[in-house]
Amino acid sequence: MSTAAPQGYVRPQLPLISRIFQTPAASVSIYLVVVGLIVYSAFNGAQAMGYNWQWYRVPQYFYTLTDDGFQWGEISIGLVKTVELSLLAFFFAVILGLCVAMLRLSGLVVGKAMAVVFLELVRNMPLLVLLYLFYYVLGPIFELDRYWASILCLGVYHGAMVSEIFRAGINAIPVGQWEGARSIGMSKPQIYRFIVLPQTVRFMLPPLTGEAVNMIKSSAIVSVIAVAELTTIGRNIISDTYMSFEIWFTIAAVYLIVTLILSIGVSVVERHYSVH
Amino acid sequence: MNDDAPIIQASGLNKFYGRFQALKNINLNVKQGERVVVCGPSGSGKSTLIRCINALENHDAGRLVVDGIEVYEGSKQIRNLRQEVGMVFQQFNLFPHLTVLENLTIGPVRVRKLNKQDAERNARKYLERVHIPEQADKYPSQLSGGQQQRVAIARSLCMETRIMLFDEPTSALDPEMINEVLDVMVNLADTGMTMVCVTHEMGFARKVADTMVFMDQGEIVESAPPEKFFTEPETERCKAFLKQILVH
Numbered sequence: 001m002s003t004a005a006p007q008g009y010v011r012p013q014l015p016l017i018s019r020i021f022q023t024p025a026a027s028v029s030i031y032l033v034v035v036g037l038i039v040y041s042a043f044n045g046a047q048a049m050g051y052n053w054q055w056y057r058v059p060q061y062f063y064t065l066t067d068d069g070f071q072w073g074e075i076s077i078g079l080v081k082t083v084e085l086s087l088l089a090f091f092f093a094v095i096l097g098l099c100v101a102m103l104r105l106s107g108l109v110v111g112k113a114m115a116v117v118f119l120e121l122v123r124n125m126p127l128l129v130l131l132y133l134f135y136y137v138l139g140p141i142f143e144l145d146r147y148w149a150s151i152l153c154l155g156v157y158h159g160a161m162v163s164e165i166f167r168a169g170i171n172a173i174p175v176g177q178w179e180g181a182r183s184i185g186m187s188k189p190q191i192y193r194f195i196v197l198p199q200t201v202r203f204m205l206p207p208l209t210g211e212a213v214n215m216i217k218s219s220a221i222v223s224v225i226a227v228a229e230l231t232t233i234g235r236n237i238i239s240d241t242y243m244s245f246e247i248w249f250t251i252a253a254v255y256l257i258v259t260l261i262l263s264i265g266v267s268v269v270e271r272h273y274s275v276h
Numbered sequence: 277m278n279d280d281a282p283i284i285q286a287s288g289l290n291k292f293y294g295r296f297q298a299l300k301n302i303n304l305n306v307k308q309g310e311r312v313v314v315c316g317p318s319g320s321g322k323s324t325l326i327r328c329i330n331a332l333e334n335h336d337a338g339r340l341v342v343d344g345i346e347v348y349e350g351s352k353q354i355r356n357l358r359q360e361v362g363m364v365f366q367q368f369n370l371f372p373h374l375t376v377l378e379n380l381t382i383g384p385v386r387v388r389k390l391n392k393q394d395a396e397r398n399a400r401k402y403l404e405r406v407h408i409p410e411q412a413d414k415y416p417s418q419l420s421g422g423q424q425q426r427v428a429i430a431r432s433l434c435m436e437t438r439i440m441l442f443d444e445p446t447s448a449l450d451p452e453m454i455n456e457v458l459d460v461m462v463n464l465a466d467t468g469m470t471m472v473c474v475t476h477e478m479g480f481a482r483k484v485a486d487t488m489v490f491m492d493q494g495e496i497v498e499s500a501p502p503e504k505f506f507t508e509p510e511t512e513r514c515k516a517f518l519k520q521i522l523v524h
């Protein structure tokens with residue numbers, strides 16, 4: 001048999017220049033050049049405006065080692081506050097989200113309507129406005145201080161998102177699981193607790209992690225009502241020292257590290273749940 | 277309760293899905309210890325009928341009394357009813373996040389409030405009965421279809437129900453696994469359990485059925501003991517159906 005030309009559709013070869021650009025080496029170098037340019041121009045711009053880099057002054061805001069011994073710095077304290085705030089708010093968001101999801105799936109007309117109204121209200125309102133509502137309107141009415149107003153606001157805002165995650169997770173459980181459980185006489189709360197929710201964890205972990213990361217990031221917004229957390233502390237340090245470049249870079253890096261740790265931790269847990 | 281009184285008593289049952297009538301005026305009496313096999317073409321309402329018996333579906337009209345409990349939508353007795361009526365599904369419906377043993381004990385422990393040791397002892401006894409005592413600590417996904425279905429049967433047995441419903445228990449199985457499940461069902465029939473089976477396994481039906489019920493288009497067309505049912509069916513519809521499935 002002779003070696004005939006391949007039959008049918010033959011993908012046309014790309015021009016040489018495209019082929020070069022598509023090699024990994026070329027992609028990486030282009031990336032490095034672009035990033036380098038950005039960093040260089042930023043650095044240059046800062047030089048040109050006579051910015052005085054003072055990175056050596058940053059570590060003291062994490063911790064100090066003096067004659068008095070080891071002491072946490074302001075950024076570290078702010079970080080703990082941010083984590084604490086986010087944890088409390090996330091806990092609240094999960095409880096609220098679960099309740100809203102169950103209301104929505106309950107089949108009760110009023111429950112469903114309430115859940116939908118809540119969802120639409122929260123989802124279509126900017127977080128900042130919601131925060132002002134909680135602090136300036138609900139705060140005085142229910143005697144909430146700024147700390148609890150921010151926790152409730154973040155909890156409500158993310159509770160709406162979490163409820164959708166729960167709803168999707170619960171709906172992902174096949175109807176046969178319900179029937180199997182009902183056929184051995186289990187009640188609805190028992191079915192949720194022992195059969196449905198344990199199985200939804202697997203589906204919900206990735207989106208819930210995303211929501212937790214979002215929560216940590218959006219917790220920065222409470223700095224507008226001066227709740228002492230990472231972003232507020234950053235602003236305070238800057239107003240004392242005028243080191244805006246260093247401090248904002250540092251704060252951004254701290255947020256990044258926290259959320260990365262969270263994501264990695266959850267992917268470990270996720271592997272645990274996907275065994276069977 | 278009088279022993280001769282039917283344990284399942286359905287009269288004039290009707291069930292609609294929208295405008296489609298799934299059950300038309302069903303009258304069915306099943307005595308304690310009776311084995312009833314329900315057959316018929318797909319869409320004839322067989323599954324709907326047995327799903328009504330343990331209230332997984334609610335009938336729209338008619339009267340249904342199971343083990344002395346009046347079945348109707350919203351009845352507070354439904355959970356008590358389900359503790360007396362076991363059900364085996366076509367798709368097994370085992371709980372994938374629980375081991376076999378946990379699948380078997382969750383009902384007795386959570387619903388019947390049995391203590392864990394007793395529930396486990398019982399569960400192992402019934403696993404023995406379905407010939408897979410060695411699989412107790414595995415997860416359902418690690419078992420073959422036939423084994424999963426036997427676990428499902430054991431799960432119902434663990435509830436010590438008086439009635440067992442089977443909804444095409446072998447239809448989702450590979451052919452070589454059908455017999456292991458049918459064997460278990462035959463053994464179960466020998467213990468005197470009241471059984472209502474929807475199945476196309478006519479060999480099994482001949483062996484265990486006290487009564488054959490043939491359904492078509494939501495109606496019970498014919499109901500007879502197997503010897504009469506298989507040899508001299510009365511209606512044309514039933515003859516045609518039997519010819520279809522017994523041809524091979």
